[in-house]
Amino acid sequence: MADKSVIRIKGNTDGMQSVLDAGKHQITIDEPPAMGGKDTGADPLSALLASLAGCENVIANLVAKEMDFDLKGIEFDISGILDTRGLMGDPNVKPYFEKIRVNAKVSTDESDERIQELKEKTDARCPIFTTFVAAGIETEANWTRA
Known part of the structure; x- marks a missing residue:
């Protein structure tokens, strides 16, 4: 263990x-x-999305150190699309996020290619991001230079 x-x-x-x-x-x-x-x-769904931002940040910092990537900071804008009829009891509507969008503006002097490498490695290792993916929730992640 x-x-x-x-x-x-x-x-x-x-x-x-x-x-x-x-x-x-x-x-x-x-x-x-x-x-x-x-x-x-915060409401539970906002707390969940905030946890995603926090988790992506922690993993990105770990990965950046491994990559010798000059990471100065990340500004996150995360949203989730949810049909609230499901959580209100409509059995014909899924009570969970349909889609999660992660927009990250990375403060760095690194190249766009290196930013994408950081994103891919971070998304692959972030326990919260990968949980959404494993649950079949559509995820869209865009990382760009700040």
Whole structure:
């Protein structure tokens, strides 16, 4: 088991709000008042997309170091397309993202070819990105120079 990690989240709920412990950090997930929440944190779907941005950033930094790539930063713009009728109970509509779009502006002096190499290696190793792909969710990732 030395090569495997167990990621564990623990917490409690109060209505729509979830207050969760992730190691030393606390995460609050909630819904806006229109959905019955208190708006004390990001909604779960936004938190999922934020996790994708964070994961892509971490992996990109690891890969950049391996590639001797001059990575100065990444600006992410991530969106997901979802038909909310599915999560509201319509059995004829999928209750998950239909498509995820990742637009990344990479701050670097590296060539466009090297940026694409960084993107490909990052997408192939990012656990969250690859989970979306494995689930059959259409993914579109565009990385360009900032």
